[in-house]
Amino acid sequence: MSLKVDSIVKKYGEYTAVNNMSFEMTKPGVFALLGTNGAGKTTTIRIILGMLSSDSGSVTWNGKSFLAANEPIGYLAEERGLYPKYKIMDQLIYFASLKGMKRPEAIKALDYWFDRLNVNEYRNKRAEQLSKGNQQKIQLIAALAPNPELIILDEPLSGLDPVNAELFKTVIREEIKKDKFIIMSSHQMPTIEEFCSDIVIMNKGNTVLHGNLNEIKKGYGRVKLTVKCEGDITSLAAQCGLIATEDTPNGVSYNVSSEQQAHSLLNKIMEQGLPLIRYELREPTLNEIFIEKVGADNEN
Amino acid sequence: MKTKGWQKVFTFTLIQHIKTKSFIIGTIIVCLLVALLTAGINILPGLLSGEEEVIGGETTTQSSPDAVYIYDNCGIFLDEDIASLTAMGVKIAQTELSADDMLDKLITSSNEAMISISEITSENIVVGYNVKTYYAPDTDSEAVDYISMAASQMVDYRNMMNAGVSAENYAATQRYVSTSKITAGTDEWNIFESAINYFVPIVVSLVLFMLIFVYGQTVAQSIATEKTSRVMELLLTSVRPLAVVIGKVMAMGIISLAQFILIGVVGAVSFMATASFGIGGEIMDMLNSTEALTGEGAEIAEAIGNTLGSISPLSIVLIFVIFILGFLFYALIAALAGASVSRMEDLAQAMQPLSFLGVVGMYLAYFPVIFNIDSMESGAATVNPVQIFSYYCPVSSPFALPSALLLGTMDMVQCIIAVLILAVFVVLIAMVVAKVYEMIILHNGNLIKFKDIIRMATRK
CATH class of the missing domain: 3.40.50.300 (P-loop containing nucleotide triphosphate hydrolases)
Structure with a gap:
């Protein structure tokens, strides 16, 4: 069928x-x-x-x-x-x-x-x-x-x-x-x-x-990074070319262009000895994909 | 097929509608009212007029004064005249009181009357007679009219006898004279036939308007309810919109017809059951013995006979066809009106064009008859041009044609042409509905105006 x-x-x-x-x-x-x-x-x-x-x-x-x-x-x-x-x-x-x-x-x-x-x-x-x-x-x-x-x-x-x-x-x-x-x-x-x-x-x-939703997500790759640690990492993120998209009590979120960019931020945090609570590199959620696609279309 | 499944819509609509409390209670109330009304036609006149009864060939009035005292100041009455008055049911009584004393007595007495007869003179010549009837305050007014009329007739009779007119010649002067003016080339009606031809179209057009129009509105309401409650969206996954319309219109048509027949049967049963109390029985007696009737009775019997005689089986079939076509004509338009609203509050506004059309149609069928009062007065079977137009115009023909068929004021060929015209318009409206309905049934938002519907219908 x-x-x-x-x-x-x-x-x-x-x-x-x-x-x-x-x-x-x-x-x-x-x-x-x-x-x-x-x-x-x-x-x-x-x-x-x-x-x-x-x-x-x-x-x-x-x-x-x-x-x-x-x-x-x-x-x-x-x-x-x-x-x-x-x-x-x-x-x-x-x-x-x-x-x-x-x-x-x-x-x-x-x-x-x-x-x-x-x-x-x-x-x-x-x-x-x-x-x-x-x-x-x-x-x-x-x-x-x-x-x-x-x-x-x-x-x-x-x-x-x-x-x-x-x-x-x-x-x-x-x-x-x-x-x-x-x-x-x-x-x-x-x-x-x-x-x-x-x-x-x-x-x-x-x-x-x-x-296919899984393939769409895979196509995006792991481009969503969320980091939570004790201490301010704004300058470290900036050194890696990252600008925060969201700052919540659960952590600071970034859009990364590659996994390498995310790892470079992790390395800098480790070098500084900042206590890391959360480090999450993931595919975008459907909600994020939706907002990106529809939002971009509506801005055009 | 666009109409597949209409039978299921029909069955569900039919069953659910007759199960609703409003329908059950409404039908019971209307049937009770009709039963009371038809029984009232038989019973009320008797109750209100003092219940006249014919007993042994003599007319008596139950509430006629218990005693009627006659003061014949001019000595015109003979003993046989008093006897005749007694035979006519007037309870003549003797008294020693003077006329003035009797007048004083009547003020406080109960159900008594006195008749004073005196001459009217001019230059010592008798030019007339004055018959005055005085009565006690509680005496029945109609009974007083009766004894007054009886005394006057007796004075008239005795006056003629005194003038040397024979009883035979006097009887000849009392013969019934009927007058009428008739346009050459038209059928000739007696006054009662004219009355039937005047009132039947008015009553029939009103009843049909109520049935066709009220149930047409029910179709609109039903469709609007389905649309505004969003049930329509679920229905349309199983049937096409046209099947919904056909199922609903057919169900409402059948309910309308069944309720009409039920009300008619209740009315007829009630009338027949109470016929022995009044006018119903008299009409039945009249119809059963027309040959023995003379004067007005014969004319009434002839009028009813002529009316019933003009109804053929084909007429009855055509009346049903007209009813169904008329119902379809208005119900299909109502379905469009119902489909054009997204909120129930807008339904009244959406129904306005249909209401206008219906009222115009009813008036077209109704007013020409009212304004054709000349026909009734003249006794000539004239039908005016507006009436003829109302027979052929599809807006009014559902209300006007049935009575024309009942009364035989149209010949069968004309009737069939009028029915065909109505049928053509019903088909045209059905085609418009088929085209437009699917476009508007899923529209949500502002009310779709009548002109928008017309535009959609004419769009290629």
Whole structure:
């Protein structure tokens, strides 16, 4: 199975919401769609789902033209939506039936998910009677109950308390183990790093970075240096050509051009006999890559 | 297929809507009101008029004065006239009191009356008679009218007899005279037929407006709720927008029709169940024995018979078709209005063009009939040009055509042409909805104005 998004373009008059976006998922896992607000993520998702038509380009699933209404797909939208006045069970059966599930089959699947997400007591309540977090769980059930092969999660953890966020993460891990294809859009970079293998970073409709997250990080190399020691190392850093990017109680951070530059600072600290508490040379985090790429693009 | 899955939307919308408390309570209240109203048509006139009953061929009035004293100051009444008045249900009583004393007594007495008859003279010549009826304060006013009229008729009768007119000739002078002016080339109606032709279109257009328009608004509200609560986004992963619209419009149409039939059945059952108490029974008797009727009764029976006679099975089928097309016409526009809002607060504003269209349509169907009062007064089956326009204009035809079919004021060919025009417009609107709906349903932000929708629809 594979999902291929090929050169899709979406324009609203003069404004280009998505410009020549391409990516491909050839194996199960989590694919991240990242970007600032208004970058074009939701438009891309809507095009993938067939809610919006693209001006050009194509979306294919297993090599065939893709239409969400005809495919087993689960979708958790960024803006949650349930019928406020209808009973939870009624609407979930309805959503499942729209996905082609027979009533007994839907009830069986829903029973499993009500138990799994600890919301059994709400099945006969109206949506308006539920807290925001519980409504979010119901929406996740609506997305997962039909056992879809492709799952699109738009900001799945936003607004959740830590306990429920962990429950959602566990469920996502379970879906990964079931070899599901998952597209996740989130502003919570640690979550993306935790789950995603491949990413696309979008800005103003354009793709600014695309690829495997580990390879992207390796491509940057270990260029982030954090040093914490007793005594001022500003002059030592300057001698090595380093300017602090951040100074916190946890240490001073620098962008280094090479590992050699970082080691030269370490040598100078050792020569001075300053007590070293922390020395960390690492690859950039996704958050740092994101800010660098999107920030640079926005400055241009 | 763009409409795949509409049946599931239809079923869910139908079941959920009829399960809502507002629908259940609303339907019960309307049915109760209709039952009370239709029962009231039978029962209230009897209660308010003193419950006239025909017993053994004689009319009596239960609340008629217990005693009626006659002071015949000119000696016009014979004994047989008093007997006739008694036969007409007037309870004649004797008294020794003078007229003045009786007047004093009436001030404090209960349910009594006196009739004073005197001559009106001019230059010692009798030019008329004065029949005055005095009555106790608690006496039923309509009953007093009745005895006053009976006494006047008796004075008139005796005056004619005294003048040498035979009973046969007097009867001849009492014959019913009906007048009417009729434009050559139009059908001729009696006054009751004219009244039916005047009032039925008004009532039918109002009822249809309520049904078609109110349920059309429900479609808009339902779609706006789905859009503003973001459920639409979830639905659109399974079905296309057009399937959502079709499912919703069909469900609301069926609910509307079912509720209409239910209300009609409740009204009919209530009317029939209480028919024996009043006008319903009289109408049924009239329809069952038209040949025995004369005068006004025959005209009423003829009017009802002519109206019912003009309803053919094809008319009934066409009325259903018109209802469905009319509903689709307004509900599809309502669906667009519902899809154009991102906040429920904007729905009233979004519905304004539709409200305007609906009200214009209803008035087009309604006012030409009101202003066609000449038709009722003249007894001629005239239909004015605005009325004819309302039959063919798709905005008004859903409200105007059913009554035209019921009353036979349009021939079948004209009706079918009007229905076809309406059908063409429904198809055109459906095409616009299919084109525009997908563009606006996911729009979030400011209300999409009607002119923007038109622009989208006309864009290539």
